[in-house]
Amino acid sequence: MICVSAIDNRLSVEKSDPGRRGLKIKNPLREKACLKPELRRKDRPKLPEMSEFDVIRHFTRLSRLNFSVDTHFYPLGSCTMKYNPRFNEEAAALEGFASLHPLAHDDCAQGTLELLHDLGSRLKELLGLDAITLQPAAGAHSEFTGLLLAKAYFESRGEERDEIIVPDSAHGTNPATASMMGFTTVNLASRPDGRLDLETLKKHLGPRTAVLMMTVPNTLGIFETQIEEICRAAHEAGALVYMDGANLNALIGMVKPGELGIDMMHLNFHKTFSTPHGGGGPGGGAIVCRKALAPFLPVPTVKKEGGRFVSDFGDGRSIGKVKSFFGNTGVLVKAYAYMLAHSVKEFGEIARCSIINANYVRALLQDLYPSYSKEYCMHECVLTPGPDLAAKGLKTLDVAKGLLDRGFHAPTVYFPLIVHEAIMIEPTETESKETLDEFVAAMREIHALGVSDPQALKDSPHTMPVKRLDEVLAARQPNLRW
């Protein structure tokens, strides 16, 4: 972030100079191209005309305007912004993996198929479930896949169920997925402690309930202590239980989700399994499920036949494909590299230290930023600005911007929706005590500033490449392209 020229915020096309060239394509076969004029585009695409060096400097400059895990502590709750090992990147870039065409003959893809098979087997054991698909591209895409599995399952049993129960603490993708799949979302109010209320749940469960979607631990970083009873109640009503696994970091190597009674769950490889988030993707997803749902998994899956690995297109009961080709395989190679780097015990250490880190931050901030939940948390905690800041008219957003000025990315804010002015902090296990101490000090300093000079905090950030941005203008007069 240092010494980036703040004035030069031109777009690439504004740096363009007609006739200037970066990359050229000189394959002489080009001469053989021939195209009728009526099939040709009339206008030249408005793309920048730049030298390679211009391009490198332009995007390098942009990169320096970003906060990232490598440059800043990034305690974005629910997003598990842990260190992304460099080794993973090298593994995925190995020529044999990176250059494999998705329609390659199975004989040519034995290495990748073996990797996917081994990754799948290990994940099933780690999670205590029976079957897996690695096709979904992200968490939301996995939810979509999971609900389709449920649909196919109930159809195969001749049951018509059209409701999905989603607690009000759930991530937006849960209800969005439910309605995208034609289900009705039944919103379930949480108890004051943030947990599901078993009796309320039972009232909503019935012959129309297809799936109970729950996040474990939930988005408040709280474990559903009655999960066994919850799953039992759902099953007694003939429904399935879906676990949003975005928060698996709290449980990995310590609890097998399958033993809790859930029927299926998703993984976000870009959270729990350390694959980088890339400023918004690519992610990688998976649905891991019980045997009863296995016949409906998307195709292909990988199976071992004799000594050979083959793509398995199932027995015709599959829900089909959720994306083209196999899945985000490049991301899966990174997840596998991460898998190899951990023994069972070391996975448990991830859960352990992510829980210690979240509780440590919570304990040191509680007096100024009251925690929504009065109990210990799991891997993340949800705090609030507290009465001192509220009295000065300061909001969570102000705290978030104050953090940017102090060299920390803000936590997730205003989520979960059930907490007024939520500040959701997930430090992850890869952050050291020293970093957390610095973060706590910054949060305390912000509190002091808010009390002594609230306007200074309202005006923050002061040190970023831009000040607070006009989001209303952006929405009223959309300017979405050059």
Added chain:
Amino acid sequence: MYVPHTEKDKEEMLKAIGAASLEDLVKQVPSKFLWPEFDLPRESLDESQAAARLTELSKKNCRPLSFLGAGAYERYTPAAVKAITSRTEFLTAYTPYQPEASQGTLQAIYEFQSTVCALYGMDCANASMYDGASSFAEAVRAAVRITGRRKIVYAAGVHPQYMDTLRTYFAHSPEYTYAKVPMKDGVMDKAALPALLEGAACLAVQTPNFLGLIEDMDGVADAAKKAGALLVAAADPVSLGVLKTPGEYGADFAVGEGQSLGLPLAYGGPYLGLFSCKKEHVRQMPGRICGMTKDKDGKRGFVLTLQAREQHIRRDKAASNICSNEALCALAATVYTALLGPEGMRELAEANMGAAAHAAGRLSSIKGCSLKFKGPFFNEFVLAVPGSAAAMRERALGQGVDIGLPLAPLYPELGETLLVCATEARTEADIARLEKAVKEAI
């Protein structure tokens, strides 16, 4: 393992928390669930061991000289693209929820959206979808929302996996019906359009189509409009270096697979769903959209915008459930196209056409082989072969050449055929090897 804590750290931290042990912290988890047995390796690998294992696996994949295309294209990734996408300020950032600390990612998204608009000739584009297939499915979903109709008309030349994905996206309800525009000479039979389009939400077309042929889009948008249907067009962005754009032929939604903009094949992903539309449909776009705005001092800046369409705001009323997309792939495509510029994109498209034309010429001169269709094609074509195409492919693989994709499983009506692709990555010498391999495989 990547955890920094020493035993002493943990002790101190537990003490600060006021807990005696970790077990204290996780009392909310019924103890019978804690620390189960796992049948997994007791020892992890150190980095060099893991590297050896992964290298060994990567070498089990063989690397024939490949003429496979069919929706994923082998292309050289320039060093400058890799240099930018491996900048960890991009690589290890999250979705830009804090715009002041994410201007780099945001401006890159804005430039990506602009690039997609420029290539497709469309008004607006989003920050990306998972891949071409999911973009295609979401565009059809948007058309269904806008028109309130349930009938989906599609050309027979749409990528079969796009159609599979589309059907999955609509699998929740039997109300949706499909009508296929039949194929004539490898392209859609336009004469069939008026009858089929009656009551349709959209006409979904891909050009160049799955068989590599360029569809004649003249009058197609009008036919759709007359029936009150929208036009959804899928196109390979590289082809648009020279071909008429969806904007020019009047598409309402234009989508594509961005893998061909310099991303590695990587056995199917991560790829890049390109999604664009006419201005009037902007509020029906799924996913993230970045917009330019001003900060408090009037300075240019970028934010995520029009979020009232999205899951985190609208929950069960959202246009789509998508959250994470393929941002880093979008960055790669933006850098790739910036390096090429308009001239480079034209050269690239022409090199593809030239390489495929040359390959088609060579292969069709082999006795028993012929081009299945006469129409103009982009960078792949259908070759009719004598005898089993699948068996020929296996024999040629033995010689280190993947001669293309046998089409019989997908299009039985085409008989024994191969879909052969040659991008600019193939040289005259490569194509001579292909010719020899096909001859020997017959």
